[in-house]
Amino acid sequence: KNQVEQSPQSLIILEGKNCTLQCNYTVSPFSNLRWYKQDTGRGPVSLTIMTFSENTKSNGRYTATLDADTKQSSLHITASQLSDSASYICVVILSGAGSYQLTFGKGTKLSVIP
Amino acid sequence: DSGVTQTPKHLITATGQRVTLRCSPRSGDLSVYWYQQSLDQGLQFLIQYYNGEERAKGNILERFSAQQFPDLHSELNLSSLELGDSALYFCASSGTSAPRVTGPLQETQYFGPGTRLLVL
Numbered sequence A: 001k002n003q004v005e006q007s008p009q010s011l012i013i014l015e016g017k018n019c020t021l022q023c024n025y026t027v028s029p030f031s032n033l034r035w036y037k038q039d040t041g042r043g044p045v046s047l048t049i050m051t052f053s054e055n056t057k058s059n060g061r062y063t064a065t066l067d068a069d070t071k072q073s074s075l076h077i078t079a080s081q082l083s084d085s086a087s088y089i090c091v092v093i094l095s096g097a098g099s100y101q102l103t104f105g106k107g108t109k110l111s112v113i114p
Numbered sequence B: 001d002s003g004v005t006q007t008p009k010h011l012i013t014a015t016g017q018r019v020t021l022r023c024s025p026r027s028g029d030l031s032v033y034w035y036q037q038s039l040d041q042g043l044q045f046l047i048q049y050y051n052g053e054e055r056a057k058g059n060i061l062e063r064f065s066a067q068q069f070p071d072l073h074s075e076l077n078l079s080s081l082e083l084g085d086s087a088l089y090f091c092a093s094s095g096t097s098a099p100r101v102t103g104p105l106q107e108t109q110y111f112g113p114g115t116r117l118l119v120l
Helices: none
Strands: A004-007 A010-014 A019-025 A032-038 A045-051 A056-059 A062-067 A072-077 A086-096 A099-104 A108-113 B005-007 B010-013 B019-024 B031-038 B042-050 B053-057 B064-068 B074-078 B087-094 B115-119
Touching (some): A004 A086, A010 A019, A019 A032, A019 A108, A032 A072, A045 A062, A086 B042, A099 B042, B010 B019, B019 B087, B019 B115, B042 B064
Antiparallel strands (some): A004 A019, A056 A062, A086 A099, B019 B074, B042 B053
16 A cells, blocks of 8 residues: 655754654655645645655755655755744655556644744 | 635535535636545545546545536535545645646645535
């Protein structure tokens, strides 16, 4: 069964510090892997999209990395801000035979405190 | 603001009933996606429409159906509602040009604010 596992489930960090969120997947090969940020009660916002052949993608203070050998992706947040408090969701998209399948992780809930 | 609108914001109904959720995509976007997010299941992809035609199906129940109209807005119909259907329902849109292959391979999806459905 295709799975996407995220860790940690939740994380509390001090404002200004860096952090790294993990995404382990069994879906392989895939078309692309995405990271989303979701504020409580709001729709997800796309942070990064990486294809199977890419190993890093940045979006401001967010940097996603991908290791296809270990089937792991990480989202690194630099110089965290209070507004980074949200859930971060990893999604793996598998396509083929004219259709596709999205497998979502359960997310990591990040709290940034002053 | 993503440019995707959804109505209503909140919906409370009883088991066995039928409801319709509405989504207007960003101006020019041809693809509309529907997602369900519950506390225990997380986000799940339901269905995609591209320019009025069904393009892909995910974990959509037979009690659920969707359509996309000529003006590109979409509706998700949920019938014979059960307590377990209580969730946030998101619509997303993408794609101002025809996708090279089926599916959201490279396009950024823009999510709406969601409709919170409570089935009592």
